[in-house]
Amino acid sequence: MRVVFMGTPDFSVPTLKALAEGGHEILGVFTQPDRPAGRGKKLKPSPVKVAAGELSLPVFQPERIKSAEWIELLHELAPESIIVVAYGQILPKAVLELPKGGCINVHASLLPAYRGAAPIHWAVMQGEPYTGVTTMLMNEGLDTGDMLLKQELVIPAEATTGEIHDQLAEIGAKLLLETLAELEKGSLKPIPQTGDSNYAPLLKREHEGLDWSREAAVLHNQIRGLNPWPGAFASFRGENLKIWRSKPFQPVPGSDPWEGAARSEVQAEPGQIVQVLGDALLVQTGKGILGVLEVQPAGKRTMKARDFFNGRHGQIGEKFQ
DSSP states (O other): OEEEEEEOSGGGHHHHHHHHHTTOEEEEEEOOOOEEETTTTEEEOOHHHHHHHHTTOOEEOOSOTTSHHHHHHHHHHOOSEEEEESOSSOOOHHHHTSSTTOEEEEESSOTTTTBSSOHHHHHHHTTOSEEEEEEEEOOSSSSOSOEEEEEEEEOOTTOOHHHHHHHHHHHHHHHHHHHHHHHHHTOOOOBOOOSOOOBOOOOOGGGTBOOTTSBHHHHHHHHHHTTTTTOEEEEETTEEEEEEEEEEEOOOTTTOTTHHHHHHTTTOOTTBEEEEETTEEEEEOSBSEEEEEEEEETTSOOEEHHHHHHHTTOOTTOBBO
């Protein structure tokens, strides 16, 4: 099939490569313009631009895909379908209606759940037991188009957003090839989205701070949901640090080695360190104990929470803020 591909981040790359390996004719790759990155603020190409270069594919980087010159170029390319995977720009009606096979989006959730820009982060942060990928025909709404194919993925209790991201990226690539195969055979049956929906907005600084008055399980989901980017943060003695790994503690009287921490819970305040056990700092929350396992002080490497605490001669009873 003659296709145009639109995508930008790492999540998009497996689908682009799958299209090339699957024998589809990729007429052009549209991705976001190079952006400043790092301390030197040098222009950095998107992962999709890098992959397209390795595949010797023509690359286009419009600031605004809705500009008349780019719509004219798409008409000249005359794709049978446009494949969109986390492109980062809203397609105008003139683009959505251009290809006979439609604009097909690979979305990292089981629609209609988690429409929006950060579906993987929010599924993990909300403690969902599973998520998945949906291919859909795009319309002018935000991830509201008719669904084509779906595939589920279980989210293990300790899994991070990064781990789920990588699995969904591979699932999305395979699902897109299946979608195109059925489209060519004429066997696709678009299904309108019905039922409850929710929104997965872009993450802001306000989503990253840990509120120790919340439940341990909720904080744990927040920490793993923000790993590897942008990271949950707290402060200790006024020093900001990222918290990358944790484990909620459910005491089993008489058998669990963390039982001592549970006994101290009555006296402790949220955020207070009640015990050091192995590599973990056991921290009182609004409900339950959270084991903090890995932290990263600003400008430093990631380390075991115990090593951070010992390196600052920390004392039991001190608090995270």
